[in-house]
Amino acid sequence: MTALESSVLVLNRLWQAVNLCSARRAFGLLYQGHAHVVHAEESDFYALDFARWAEHSRHYEGSDIVHTVSARIRIPRVILLVLFERLPSKEVKFTRHNVFERDNHTCQYCGHRFENRFLNLDHVVPRERGGKTVWENIVCSCIWCNSRKGNRTPLEAGMKLLRKPRRPRWRPLVASESGGVPEAWRRFIDVDSWKVELS
Template sequence: MVESEVAVPEQANKLLLECPVLVLNRLWQPIHTCSVKRAIRLVCLGHAQIVQTDGDAQYQTHDLISWAKHSSGHLSGELIRTVRHAFRAPRIIVLALYDRIPRKEVKFTRQNVFLRDDLVCQYCGRNFTESDLNLDHVVPRDKGGKTTWDNIVTSCIRCNTRKANKLAYEAGMSLLRKPKAPRWRPIYGKRPELSEDESWAQFLQPDRERVRVSG
């Protein structure tokens, strides 16, 4: 089967084809994300297999035919239909040959700082929603601080107000961990609603960095 065989007359199925899929290299390391449509094409070409993320055979891999069999019994609205098959949208694929990890620099953005810090205020240690968080300059700008990975942390509004334009120790506060540029992960750069697939957690969480401030 080739990509052109995928027929998606329903709007819901068209949306399914644009959902993100986590891409693992052949060593099962996360390296990228792609659309469901792209993932299906890679599987059709034999460049990848679909990773099962539910049931007793979790993490078993499938080609498109065995994946279609595994998908039987699911609601039709959850299925992508082709000329020959109907199957669930994959969540994870593993590449057959590629075994490297691409070197990518994480773009400095507000959202990526929040992702690096897991939505945790780096002063009080509490978890918040994005709407209740700000970015704080560890060394204030009026003291020469720059807007860089190693000088910006996630801060709740209360802690941000308390610290104001002081150094942390001047405000009687301390950092949970020393900020630095994060190692790239597929989740960086994705909109939050596209980055919360629970089936990805097993592969993404081990990469989370915890660099504690010493002394």
């Protein structure tokens, strides 16, 4: 994972944690003026815009830095959205990424873990037979098992699912892949209830 792919905690305007985004996305929001970096010094918090964060970064000696043509900028750990005050939806959005997370990047037929490039989504009941693109009918599958299964049900293909697909329960945040909750986030989240996997 590159530095720009690292996770950043996103707070709404009311300082409530609402999401995670990549550092790349966070920099875009900062540069456009849609967010500020939340910087903590002891018990005080400061919301710094892009220019102030870039200035602050000049004196930083850590390794979590990105280099531009003219500056070194520290990767933020927490950003505050300037206008957004809503809370996130209490439903896990159906996306390719979230299906991979639900299934732990593991083919639900052979049981092996793969990088995303070797995975795809499989309709347990094929679309041509009325299978829908919903949580309960989609599983993570390696390209080899998906090819073997083809346009058949697992039973017809002589394959067995590791577990029945289901809609994941909503969680406020999904723990980062490393499983750790960064120290900078701990003041904004209840670690015990937020350090969970998508299940």
